[in-house]
Amino acid sequence: MDEDALAEELRQSVGELVRAVRAVDSMPPGEAAVLGHLDRGGPLTTADLARLRGVTHQSAAKSVKDLSAAGLVRGEQHPEDGRKLLLHLTDAGRARLQRERARRAGALGAAIRETFGPEEQRRLGESVALLSRLTARLTGR
Template sequence: MATPTPDIAMATASELRVLLGKLKRRLREESGSHGLSWPQVSVLGHLERDGSKTVTELAELEGVRQQSMGATVASLETAGLLKGTPHPTDGRRTILSLTPKARAWVKASRAAREDWLFHTIQTRLSPTEQKKLAGAVELLKRLVEP
């Protein structure tokens, strides 16, 4: 088996980066954000995937200042999507978690994205192409494995 040249790997990396960016933006469009900003959606995603967090932890995850995250969190609390409980060992801190309303929103948003992707794959790709795509997904998984 011939080894790919660095030129092929570089061209593939560049195309893949651009393509994944476009796919991410399209999936974001299909999520039905219902007036939520991308930072708000991102916070809901972190809490849904990783569990409860403090404002400081969320700010670190997002790479923003605590004050900025505080504003994002406050708007989500006002919308009834987050609830805060006192930290068990540090009364100055609050542990944030999703409300049932937020969990339903995350579930519906995820379902909308998956539904769009499912229908797009089904309608735009032949069965043979769908199998190739499934194989490519396995290769992509290897790129992100530690």
């Protein structure tokens, strides 16, 4: 198989895997994405979140509004620009995100145990390292 065909097969397979794992989520994907960005990137503005997610400002603002109402994020005046809000993940938001991540990992772990024997699990582990290197190459990290 040539590299381009492998790349397309990998793209399709990883996309299907991500969608299958997200199917166990108990919150809308946009809200989970906002919590994840705040967890990984620290305090951000709504505009930052929209840019990172590749969505409109209005879409990001709706997610932020819903998360704020649920007590999962809080806003404070931006220290450099008082017209902006700097959004922070609350303790409740961090706990909710951890539950979502645990739910995803649990579903994926169960599928791995039910699908693969020990040798295939070892090979899958090696593949994860390769995928991590590939991701680093694509993201420049």
